[in-house]
Amino acid sequence: MKVVALVSGGKDSCYAMMKCIQYGHEIVALANLMPADDSVDELDSFMYQTVGHQIIVSYAECMGLPHQTLNYKTTPGDEVEDMFVLLNEVKRQIPSITAVSSGAIASDYQRLRVESVCSRLGLVSLAYLWKQDQSLLLQEMITNGILAITVKLEGHGSGPQNLEEIMGL
Secondary structure (H helix, E strand, O other), X not given: OEEEEXXXXXXXXXXXXXXXXXXXXXXXXXEEEEEOOOOOOOOOOOOOOOOOHHHHXXXXXXXXXXXXXXXXXXXXXXXXHHHHHHHHHHHHXXXXXXXXXXXXXXXXXXXXXXXXXHHHHOOEEEOOOOOOOHXXXXXXXXXXXXXEEOOOOOOOOXXXXXXXXXXXX
């Protein structure tokens, strides 16, 4: 399948692209939602990770792929309509796209919304990391050459001492 990868700049969406390729799919474009104000690094969103979004244009350049972005302003309620607009525009520009890759691992909130948008657009949702053991996934990522630098933590028990920790060395 020809795939547009939803990317955040984080290791999970990157590894999801690698899994798509491993399963024989072709990544043909990258897409992301980012803060409307580029000086803002992170939005308070259950749906979108935006910290590190500035690097995504470099991913697309390195991969030689088109990159579609949409400025996102946090809105109350459901956060899917911006994703619908973004993916609809990618599909308009590249009609051969048949699937969307995401790095969703544990959030039903994220997975169900990506699946809903894909269904509305006639696309297949590819979530190869879904419900995988996160410790094993991290080991897989390291084994497959991903070097990730922690810039944001979401878990309990983690603190500032863990920021900028290099994983995989």
